[in-house]
Amino acid sequence: MKPGIPKGTRDFSPVEMARRNYIFDTIREVYRLYGFRQIETPAMENLSTLMGKYGEEGDKLLFKILNSGDFRSAVTPEDYAGRTALQLAPRFCEKGLRYDLTVPFARYVVQHREELQMPFKRYQIQPVWRADRPQKGRYREFYQCDADVVGSDSLLNEVELLQIVDEVFTRFGIRICTKINNRKILTGIAEIIGAADKIVDITVAIDKLDKIGLDNVNAELRSVGLSEEAVERLQPIISLNGTNGEKLAVMRSVLAASETGLKGCDEVEFVLDALRDAGLNNALELDLTLARGLNYYTGCIFEVKALDVQIGSITGGGRYDNLTGIFGLPGLSGVGISFGADRIYDVLGQLDLYPDDATADLRLLFINFGPKEAAWCLGLARRLRREGISVEVYPDAVKMKKQMNYANARRAAYVALVGENEMAEGRISVKNMETGGQQSLSPEELTVLLKNA
Amino acid sequence: MKPGIPKGTRDFSPVEMARRNYIFDTIREVYRLYGFRQIETPAMENLSTLMGKYGEEGDKLLFKILNSGDFRSAVTPEDYAGRTALQLAPRFCEKGLRYDLTVPFARYVVQHREELQMPFKRYQIQPVWRADRPQKGRYREFYQCDADVVGSDSLLNEVELLQIVDEVFTRFGIRICTKINNRKILTGIAEIIGAADKIVDITVAIDKLDKIGLDNVNAELRSVGLSEEAVERLQPIISLNGTNGEKLAVMRSVLAASETGLKGCDEVEFVLDALRDAGLNNALELDLTLARGLNYYTGCIFEVKALDVQIGSITGGGRYDNLTGIFGLPGLSGVGISFGADRIYDVLGQLDLYPDDATADLRLLFINFGPKEAAWCLGLARRLRREGISVEVYPDAVKMKKQMNYANARRAAYVALVGENEMAEGRISVKNMETGGQQSLSPEELTVLLKNA
Numbered sequence: 019m020k021p022g023i024p025k026g027t028r029d030f031s032p033v034e035m036a037r038r039n040y041i042f043d044t045i046r047e048v049y050r051l052y053g054f055r056q057i058e059t060p061a062m063e064n065l066s067t068l069m070g071k072y073g074e075e076g077d078k079l080l081f082k083i084l085n086s087g088d089f090r091s092a093v094t095p096e097d098y099a100g101r102t103a104l105q106l107a108p109r110f111c112e113k114g115l116r117y118d119l120t121v122p123f124a125r126y127v128v129q130h131r132e133e134l135q136m137p138f139k140r141y142q143i144q145p146v147w148r149a150d151r152p153q154k155g156r157y158r159e160f161y162q163c164d165a166d167v168v169g170s171d172s173l174l175n176e177v178e179l180l181q182i183v184d185e186v187f188t189r190f191g192i193r194i195c196t197k198i199n200n201r202k203i204l205t206g207i208a209e210i211i212g213a214a215d216k217i218v219d220i221t222v223a224i225d226k227l228d229k230i231g232l233d234n235v236n237a238e239l240r241s242v243g244l245s246e247e248a249v250e251r252l253q254p255i256i257s258l259n260g261t262n263g264e265k266l267a268v269m270r271s272v273l274a275a276s277e278t279g280l281k282g283c284d285e286v287e288f289v290l291d292a293l294r295d296a297g298l299n300n301a302l303e304l305d306l307t308l309a310r311g312l313n314y315y316t317g318c319i320f321e322v323k324a325l326d327v328q329i330g331s332i333t334g335g336g337r338y339d340n341l342t343g344i345f346g347l348p349g350l351s352g353v354g355i356s357f358g359a360d361r362i363y364d365v366l367g368q369l370d371l372y373p374d375d376a377t378a379d380l381r382l383l384f385i386n387f388g389p390k391e392a393a394w395c396l397g398l399a400r401r402l403r404r405e406g407i408s409v410e411v412y413p414d415a416v417k418m419k420k421q422m423n424y425a426n427a428r429r430a431a432y433v434a435l436v437g438e439n440e441m442a443e444g445r446i447s448v449k450n451m452e453t454g455g456q457q458s459l460s461p462e463e464l465t466v467l468l469k470n471a
Numbered sequence: 472m473k474p475g476i477p478k479g480t481r482d483f484s485p486v487e488m489a490r491r492n493y494i495f496d497t498i499r500e501v502y503r504l505y506g507f508r509q510i511e512t513p514a515m516e517n518l519s520t521l522m523g524k525y526g527e528e529g530d531k532l533l534f535k536i537l538n539s540g541d542f543r544s545a546v547t548p549e550d551y552a553g554r555t556a557l558q559l560a561p562r563f564c565e566k567g568l569r570y571d572l573t574v575p576f577a578r579y580v581v582q583h584r585e586e587l588q589m590p591f592k593r594y595q596i597q598p599v600w601r602a603d604r605p606q607k608g609r610y611r612e613f614y615q616c617d618a619d620v621v622g623s624d625s626l627l628n629e630v631e632l633l634q635i636v637d638e639v640f641t642r643f644g645i646r647i648c649t650k651i652n653n654r655k656i657l658t659g660i661a662e663i664i665g666a667a668d669k670i671v672d673i674t675v676a677i678d679k680l681d682k683i684g685l686d687n688v689n690a691e692l693r694s695v696g697l698s699e700e701a702v703e704r705l706q707p708i709i710s711l712n713g714t715n716g717e718k719l720a721v722m723r724s725v726l727a728a729s730e731t732g733l734k735g736c737d738e739v740e741f742v743l744d745a746l747r748d749a750g751l752n753n754a755l756e757l758d759l760t761l762a763r764g765l766n767y768y769t770g771c772i773f774e775v776k777a778l779d780v781q782i783g784s785i786t787g788g789g790r791y792d793n794l795t796g797i798f799g800l801p802g803l804s805g806v807g808i809s810f811g812a813d814r815i816y817d818v819l820g821q822l823d824l825y826p827d828d829a830t831a832d833l834r835l836l837f838i839n840f841g842p843k844e845a846a847w848c849l850g851l852a853r854r855l856r857r858e859g860i861s862v863e864v865y866p867d868a869v870k871m872k873k874q875m876n877y878a879n880a881r882r883a884a885y886v887a888l889v890g891e892n893e894m895a896e897g898r899i900s901v902k903n904m905e906t907g908g909q910q911s912l913s914p915e916e917l918t919v920l921l922k923n924a
Binding site: 020021022023024027028029030031032035036039050051052053055056057058059060061062063064067078079081082083084086087088089090091095098099102103106107110111112113115125126128129130133135137139140145147149158159167170171172174175177178181185292295296297345346379380386392393396397400403406407408409410411413414423424427428 | 474476477482484504510515516532536542555559560565566582590592598620623624638798799839845853860
């Protein structure tokens with residue numbers, strides 16, 4: 019019977035790992051260029067840190083860790099008989115696995131506030147765990163790649179984060195469109211139509227315009243309880259189009275009576291202007307129907323779609339004003355982005371965008387003809403490695419065919435054949451695994467060959 | 472009240488992370504040069520994969536994950552009343568956290584055996600979790616950095632792994648001595664004195680020679696139940712010294728009657744000879760008292776000590792012959808090493824060996840004098856980042872002093888001051904944060920300055 023792994027989890031084999039490292043290294047390098055610094059937090063957090071932060075459903079999806087030792091002592095048999103699983107879990111378990119990187123980051127900022135120099139720009143690339151029902155593209159263990167700036171209200175942070183998004187996807191070769199909106203604009207809309215609690219329904223309805231047409235959108239708005247007057251006022255917003263500037267002009271006139279709404283327009287305009295000046299490679303589009311995580315974000319929000327693949331959002335983020343308030347440190351503003359590594363992995367694969375050297379990392383395999391030859395190769399291998407070249411000496415003097423199969427499986431660029439003659443002459447027979455061509459080289463010539471890609 | 476994290480776990484702040492990344496990146500690069508390929512396995516394994524693999528004590532130290540949903544349904548109130556925590560845990564929990572990288576690797580090899588080309592050289596750098604009592608230098612979450620070759624009996628694998636050890640510590644600048652021994656030699660010793668079950672007691676006693684002297688070692692050997700004749704036979708081994716070659720010669724004569732023992736001598740000799748030919752930077756010493764993980768290893772075993780710091784073993788490993796047997800795939804030989812990242816972290820710190828650029832990664836901070844100036848800096852920042860230079864624009868136009876404090880805290884090499892004059896002239900005032908010297912540069916000159924370290 020084959021051993022297995024828990025459902026919703028994955029092993030990453032060498033080729034997958036090389037591709038994932040390509041993704042993480044690219045993101046990491048861009049974060050570094052923008053001055054973000056990496057932190058890591060423990061996989062286990064106190065359950066009290068996690069509970070109540072992700073809604074009732076989230077509490078259920080937390081993986082909880084059984085207290086070590088006599089966990090049983092916290093619950094008497096009578097209690098056990100009389101309580102539900104949901105009530106018993108926090109008594110059997112003091113710890114849970116990280117559910118996202120945001121709450122641990124908030125906890126980190128509060129706990130370490132005396133050491134931190136504000137603004138604090140951190141990035142974090144770690145797995146998170148959720149007891150979701152596994153399905154295609156949804157896992158119980160997956161990586162998040164977050165960058166956040168806390169301790170600065172400046173919109174330049176939003177600008178930089180969107181530059182980072184643009185730069186990362188440019189490096190990947192993935193064409194994207196970034197949608198931007200602002201929570202204050204949505205609040206403004208709710209204000210002027212007097213329906214603060216309906217804003218999600220409204221954005222959902224408006225978002226269907228292309229699919230169902232204006233009449234049906236209006237019908238849906240009425241059906242969620244909007245007055246005729248409110249629907250009327252929303253008309254310019256529903257049929258909003260044109261350039262970002264044109265959209266903003268319409269929004270400003272619609273939101274003229276809402277101070278908050280106008281503030282939202284100002285913020286979006288500042289970010290759009292700064293990014294136009296800085297120059298982006300990809301489109302940036304004001305989209306009033308974008309309404310992610312309303313309870314959490316307070317200013318600009320953004321979401322990235324891949325243009326050439328049918329897939330959900332591959333990156334998102336926004337401004338929040340009270341992340342650390344839940345841990346007793348109110349008034350600290352922040353803004354962040356999160357790259358969706360699993361979806362980016364799929365997009366790069368579907369578009370065949372992985373660079374060759376992300377998977378083929380072995381430059382040369384020395385065929386093993388016996389102990390004496392292998393010892394000679396070992397010395398040369400050491401020289402080549404000192405030059406940064408990845409090489410292997412096949413460990414066993416088995417049949418040539420088996421060793422060549424290994425070279426193929428490892429996608430080695432070259433194979434070296436060193437027998438008695440070669441050792442005597444101090445030259446190496448080298449075979450190009452792609453062309454099949456063979457040549458005899460000195461160690462110096464071999465080094466030059468392998469160093470050139 | 473400050474929020475906290477579970478005992479025995481740690482947050483890694485930016486400076487610590489930069490140092491840890493320096494360690495991991497160095498090890499990873501050397502692994503790559505030797506053709507090892509990275510894999511990752513899930514943090515959670517089925518409890519059935521983990522239980523029984525680490526002894527009775529190990530089972531207790533496994534972190535177990537409460538089944539999600541109605542975990543209670545697996546245990547009736549009557550059962551709950553009548554069972555111990557140890558009996559109940561596997562019924563409440565199907566999954567546990569990885570305890571080391573070895574068992575998950577064995578599980579991986581068996582599960583993926585049809586995809587793997589043997590020999591399979593993998594490395595893995597991931598955290599593991601143990602419910603040990605936390606104490607200085609011992610954590611409940613810590614990283615392991617393992618490399619293993621499975622599917623090859625060749626001693627060249629041992630040779631390569633010891634070359635890797637030598638290369639990694641050379642790159643770190645840590646002077647080491649690697650102790651080597653062979654399980655077969657220990658088996659041989661047990662054979663010739665007729666006390667197979669006493670081999671651990673024997674090595675422990677012999678190891679005390681320097682501290683307690685020969686008479687006391689012999690007394691201890693008698694006290695653990697060795698016959699006078701056995702103690703007599705051990706004398707050449709207890710006072711073994713000289714070069715590795717001299718030690719081997721003595722061992723061969725002592726072990727003349729043990730086929731297994733002589734085989735162990737042959738193996739050690741092959742490895743020592745090959746490494747002498749290949750050339751090592753650090754000492755390699757045959758040490759008969761080295762006896763790590765007896766139940767597990769079957770051939771060569773090794774352990775690394777730092778010469779200039781008083782600390783336990785910082786790396787270890789050895790040959791095992793039946794790693795995958797527990798999962799139904801017998802007869803697959805392997806050999807591996809494991810770097811102790813936490814101890815290496817401490818050694819590098821105590822010897823002040825971290826390179827400067829492992830922690831100081833910000834090259835330049837643009838001081839923010841206002842929105843117009845900041846916008847101008849943003850464009851220049853983009854240019855510099857394209858050259859691979861890490862720069863930041865301070866996001867808020869706050870007091871100079873505050874911004875300079877930030878530059879200091881971030882250990883920025885330079886600060887750029889761009890006011891109206893500078894913008895008009897297209898030149899940047901640049902201050903060297905170490906010397907305090909200031910100069911006026913064109914963007915091109917600035918790029919050159921920052922690119923040169």
